[in-house]
Amino acid sequence: MRKTGSGLQIDENFPLTKGALLLGFVFLLLLPVVARYSDYVLQVFTHALLLATLALAWNILGISGSISLGHAAFFGVGAYGSVLLSLELGISPWFTIPLGGLVATGFAVITALFCLRLRGGYFALATLAFVEIPKVITDNWDSLTRGSLGLLGLPGLPTLSLGSYHFDISASPVASYYFVLSYALLLICLVALIFRSNLGLALHAVRQEEAAAEAVGIQVQRYRLLSLLLSAFFTGIGGACYAHLIRYVEPSLVYGLHFSAIPMIFAICGGRFTVLGPPLAALVLYPIDQFIFHPLLPAGHEFLYGAIIILAILFMPSGFWGRLGKGHLVSAKTGSIE
């Protein structure tokens, strides 16, 4: 699998991949043209893209070997952080969204203080418990958050004008779609960069053989912390985008199991440790769930995710993308990283 040159490369043993990726990209780019008369289709894909970014963010922690069951905490803290900053201080959402990411990172520091010494299942359970902390605070701090009533009519994202074109991001489904699509593409590039960098290499090493990683000079806890903070930051940004796009937050919504479990399911099904697996799973599975299973079983359609994760773990533990095995991004200079 000798590679030459540098930059991201798709393995040549799987010739369809490059073409398929390009096709998928064109499909995503042109979707609003095709689906312009159906806001529903666009909304589903917008949410799928948002979930794709969450799966990407979850996976930054995932490659270090830690499984988080509590990313909804970062999602919710990011959402409330951004929303309250824009409501109370009147700052534009353009600035409060990254600030929301920073607030989520702040909460991740607190989580890390208590959870990072744990490993495996213990870490996972601790993160699950940690979702309750911001949720209970948000639920009860009525004067600031209006508690479980939630906050309605939030400031949306302002209109972007480009010559004679106006993109009213929050009001127009097409503009919302392109906004989330741009963020998703940006995050894919960032995550690919992280995976290809020595930071990514260190995280892979920590997961595969912690003792050996320590022995070659990797500061294991520092890298685990860094991956948690990065993961929380982008999850927080995801939460903030979500809140400003739907212009509504409520504790049971943004701290819900949905935002802890679904990104993890997509990451595991798509292929943990790969860059494109998690977002791809989000873009395939969520629309299937919404278009096919939701009409059939309005109450229990999410059983699909349960079934899929069981099947994935039994038959393709490295995920769809990992299973293809050849579609992954490879390190150009030193052969393959999984």
Next chain:
Amino acid sequence: MSLLKLEALSKRFGDCWALKEIDFSINEGEIVGLVGPNGAGKTTLVNLITGRHRPTSGRILFADQEITACKPHEIRRLGISRTFQSSRPFAKMTTLENVVLGRIFSKEFQLFTRQTDIDTAEQLLELVGIAHKARLPASDLTLSEQRRLDLARALANQPRLLLLDEVAAGFSPLAVKQAVELVRRVRQRGVTLCIVDHFLTLSLRVSDRLLALDHGEKVAEGRPQEVMRNRKVIRAYLGTRREEN
């Protein structure tokens, strides 16, 4: 000149003294064998030197600098490397990546791997004789190849002191012969070696000196043939004869 100096080094796990008051020093350029039966404290000693465990009491000095409280990554940067008793490659990375990892985290952080680091790693794979497997996953290597990989990874930061933990355990006679040559080649690069060796497969052939441990205590030290004639060492390995009791 002594490169590594242990002063009254002790380690207690709960009620059990894994090491008791060990005084020892390793000179620059030497090959020292660390021998003793199961549970003697050999691996514990390696773990103390490399900062994986903190000693209960005593001091460790490396090149006249106290390193007793140093963290593993600091010790690696100072130039002490180790291999593991059961080799621990990063199984899902390529052989080459494993060695590159041994190099890039022993110095100041770089965001991306440089070509020079890759070239050095390839030379090390050449040295240990598995250059032809450079681009295979480390999990595809045989046991003896994995040990070689472990060795190359440990050499990657150009250590001054290398601690080999049971590097030849379970090797065939031919593989042991190759390992002897390899150890000598490593010494020629100016590396001081400490070889942990339960069955003395390597240390009897290459060591300048032996340190024998039993139940956490030093029972003998000196030239290999002398140590092997030492009654306490024989007793530790073989037990006592009935008539001696």
